[in-house]
Amino acid sequence: MSNEAEDVLRIRTPIGVEYAWSAGTRSSAYLNGLLEGKLLGKRCPSCSRVYFPPRNGNCPMCGVLLGDDDVEVGPNGTVTTFCVVNVPFLGQKITPPYVAATILLDGADIGMQHLLQEVDAADVRMGMRVEPVWAPRDNWGPTMENITHFRPSGEPDVDYSDYAGQL
Amino acid sequence: MREVAVVSTAHSAVAATTETPIETLIPVIDAALVAAGLERRQVDFWCHGSCDYLVGQPFSFVSAVDALGAWPPIVESHVEMDGAWALYEAWLKIQTGEADTAVIFGNGKSSVANMFRVMALQLDPYVEAPLGPDQIALAGLQARVALDAGVITERDMAEVAARSRRDAVGNPAALVSGEVSVDDLLAGDKVRDPLRHHDIPVMGDGVTAVVIAADDAARSLTARPAWIRAIDHRIDAQRIGGRDLIGVPSAVAAAARCGLGAGRIDVAEIHAPFTHEELLVTRALGLDAGATRINPSGGALVSNVLMAAGLARIARAAESILDGSADRVLGHATQGPCLQQNLVCVMEGACWVPCVVPSSVSARPTTRVAGQTCPSPVWCGRLPIGRLRMRA
Numbered sequence: 001m002s003n004e005a006e007d008v009l010r011i012r013t014p015i016g017v018e019y020a021w022s023a024g025t026r027s028s029a030y031l032n033g034l035l036e037g038k039l040l041g042k043r044c045p046s047c048s049r050v051y052f053p054p055r056n057g058n059c060p061m062c063g064v065l066l067g068d069d070d071v072e073v074g075p076n077g078t079v080t081t082f083c084v085v086n087v088p089f090l091g092q093k094i095t096p097p098y099v100a101a102t103i104l105l106d107g108a109d110i111g112m113q114h115l116l117q118e119v120d121a122a123d124v125r126m127g128m129r130v131e132p133v134w135a136p137r138d139n140w141g142p143t144m145e146n147i148t149h150f151r152p153s154g155e156p157d158v159d160y161s162d163y164a165g166q167l
Numbered sequence: 168m169r170e171v172a173v174v175s176t177a178h179s180a181v182a183a184t185t186e187t188p189i190e191t192l193i194p195v196i197d198a199a200l201v202a203a204g205l206e207r208r209q210v211d212f213w214c215h216g217s218c219d220y221l222v223g224q225p226f227s228f229v230s231a232v233d234a235l236g237a238w239p240p241i242v243e244s245h246v247e248m249d250g251a252w253a254l255y256e257a258w259l260k261i262q263t264g265e266a267d268t269a270v271i272f273g274n275g276k277s278s279v280a281n282m283f284r285v286m287a288l289q290l291d292p293y294v295e296a297p298l299g300p301d302q303i304a305l306a307g308l309q310a311r312v313a314l315d316a317g318v319i320t321e322r323d324m325a326e327v328a329a330r331s332r333r334d335a336v337g338n339p340a341a342l343v344s345g346e347v348s349v350d351d352l353l354a355g356d357k358v359r360d361p362l363r364h365h366d367i368p369v370m371g372d373g374v375t376a377v378v379i380a381a382d383d384a385a386r387s388l389t390a391r392p393a394w395i396r397a398i399d400h401r402i403d404a405q406r407i408g409g410r411d412l413i414g415v416p417s418a419v420a421a422a423a424r425c426g427l428g429a430g431r432i433d434v435a436e437i438h439a440p441f442t443h444e445e446l447l448v449t450r451a452l453g454l455d456a457g458a459t460r461i462n463p464s465g466g467a468l469v470s471n472v473l474m475a476a477g478l479a480r481i482a483r484a485a486e487s488i489l490d491g492s493a494d495r496v497l498g499h500a501t502q503g504p505c506l507q508q509n510l511v512c513v514m515e516g517a518c519w520v521p522c523v524v525p526s527s528v529s530a531r532p533t534t535r536v537a538g539q540t541c542p543s544p545v546w547c548g549r550l551p552i553g554r555l556r557m558r559a
Contacts, residue, residue: 011293011297013292013293013296013297015288015296015297015299017223017280017281017284017285017288018280018281019222019223019279019280020278020279020280021222021223021279022184022185022186022187022279023187024185024186024187024189024190025185025186025187025190026187026190027187028185055233056187056188056189056190056230056233056234057186057187057189057190058189058190058193058233058234059236060232060233060236060237060238061236061237061238062236063193063196063207063233063234063235063236063237064193064236065190065193065194
């Protein structure tokens with residue numbers, strides 16, 4: 001048996017599928033709120049926690065659907081924890097060092113991730129009060145990117161005991 | 168073996184929803200729990216069947232745990248399959264003695280993409296998938312083989328569709344229903360020769376949830392549990408060209424392992440998204456369509472909620488025990504293209520422990536004691552029905 005042909009070591013078989021993904025009833029309210037510059041969360045009818053964003057539309061702690069009513073939160077919030085990014089990586093949009101923070105918006109019970117800028121990374125601390133910086137309104141879409149970043153608001157720091165339950 | 172029974176079920180199905188899978192899941196799980204009279208914290212084990220390909224998102228199933236109220240932590244598992252296989256895992260879990268109660272749910276959102284295309288991605292990626300067949304084309308291959316062999320006819324297939332749509336009237340989860348003549352169906356165009364529109368399932372978004380429980384827990388939760396008397400699943404070779412497409416050997420093997428030959432089956436819910444599949448599975452399982460009611464819910468043909476439709480067959484079969492309209496039933500589920508993998512679940516209204524006719528009762532008792540008659544043809548259907556001694 002002749003075996004003159006070389007072994008095939010690699011093949012390419014491109015396959016594509018398109019999905020029409022929907023955000024869900026409750027997250028749609030949040031995304032539509034962003035179009036108007038509003039930060040809309042939802043409240044758990046069981047434990048009363050306010051979720052921002054309302055993610056899958058439910059409270060994972062209680063396993064129940066979040067309430068229908070919008071709960072406006074923020075716009076200011078408190079840094080509950082943060083991370084200083086020093087290492088460059090592929091696709092990085094901001095020059096290090098910069099700060100990724102978990103921000104607990106006023107009235108919300110779940111922290112959200114966002115960028116913290118206009119402050120030296122060495123000065124960032126837990127309990128620091130921050131405010132959003134919005135992109136020009138013409139560029140707004142149904143996305144949290146309408147807020148380009150947060151920056152210190154100048155308000156006095158919040159005591160740890162005030163947000164210890166939301167860490 | 169522990170006695171394990173289905174004690175409650177719940178379903179939802181719509182053509183398309185803009186809810187998140189979690190938003191769809193929670194009310195159905197709630198309904199199944201309410202029907203069983205169980206609180207979430209009383210559930211020992213949760214098991215979920217779904218497929219990330221449907222969502223197009225790796226590990227999407229993890230978010231389903233959010234629907235369960237998983238704090239404090241719960242015991243939970245997932246199969247990347249139809250929920251029927253999640254039920255199998257939960258049944259095993261109860262057999263180990265680590266759980267007495269379990270909630271099983273299967274869910275799928277078929278409206279987000281062309282699922283006939285998506286499901287064909289489970290073909291082997293080197294030889295078959297690059298050819299680009301969709302699930303309907305694959306089903307057509309199988310139907311063609313069976314037609315040319317003279318095992319089924321196109322009229323048989325149309326009769327399955329007509330009966331399914333007729334039976335689906337009144338089933339809120341059915342997405343198509345009504346009277347239609349076989350001749351009218353046969354006059355329709357072919358979508359993938361030899362398959363016409365009526366041979367192809369109507370896809371849906373939804374959930375099926377099932378509560379199962381062991382022994383006394385099952386007896387305490389419902390008056391007439393659907394006792395799982397046998398459950399087994401088998402698989403055929405992956406390659407479409409490398410297996411018996413007509414005989415469906417894995418279904419034959421699963422049925423044999425379940426002892427299907429012994430006794431009458433009142434109701435069989437066959438997971439057959441395509442009409443010819445119902446005919447082939449009915450044949451493989453050795454069911455007599457004259458004695459057994461096939462797919463009284465209308466089946467997956469009228470409501471194909473991917474990853475829930477197989478569990479729904481077990482649930483629908485169990486419902487006919489729970490409501491007292493049947494004594495011995497079968498739920499079947501399939502996965503993979505062209506009936507590759509098959510699961511058979513036999514359920515009975517009779518208790519696992521054979522009923523005992525006390526010696527004090529004459530051979531032909533004159534009175535039946537309500538709630539204590541054993542309807543099982545296997546254990547005592549041919550015996551005089553007298554007072555039954557149930558396990559306390």
